[in-house]
Amino acid sequence: QVQLVESGGGVVQPGRSLRLSCGASGFTFSTYGFHWVRRAPGKGLEWVAVIWYDGNNRYYADSVKGRFTVSRDNSKNTLYLQMNSLRVEDTAVYYCARGSGINYGYFDHWGQGSLVTVSS
């Protein structure tokens, strides 16, 4: 069955960096696009980034553009989110999600989430 498992979350000071990972199993990782989606405390879901199946196309929400980088290693079935210049408002549970449909427009499987807390 499809499984996505995030790791790498934790507590970090403002301005510092953190890298999240998302390991995949149960399907052919290299044929799917993937997203990162977050949910801040008391808020709704916010899309963060998407990466195409081959890594050649990547798009970001305006709120993270220039600070976050999504990447993947198809040989390791792993998705990454490098988060630099973190801000207090980046505090959230971060989910990786598999994309489906045109432009990977829907999120058909999700990981359990990884909590990132940005605080001094």
Add this chain to the structure above:
Amino acid sequence: EIVLTQSPATLSLSPGERATLSCRASQSIGSYLAWYQQKPGQAPRLLIYDASNRATGTPARFSGSGSGTDFTLTISSLEPEDFAVYYCQQRGDWPPMYTFGQGTKLEIK
């Protein structure tokens, strides 16, 4: 940028009742709309895609309808496990941009 507005923010109903959740887009999005369910401490789950298609494993009591700017998620007869937060979501054309509504909390009355 397309904005999705969900209503109501909170819906209080009893098991067995019918639930109707609304999602309105700020401009036409055709049928490119999905619905997700999220329970406390859990990841979201895809329920409906392309406005009216049930995802694998979605019970038949869940149905989606609408096109253009107005969409509805209907739960025909509420089960105890249906009380959760529901989000609508759309994908933009190009460059890809994916937007969620602010959510509707379905709570037990």
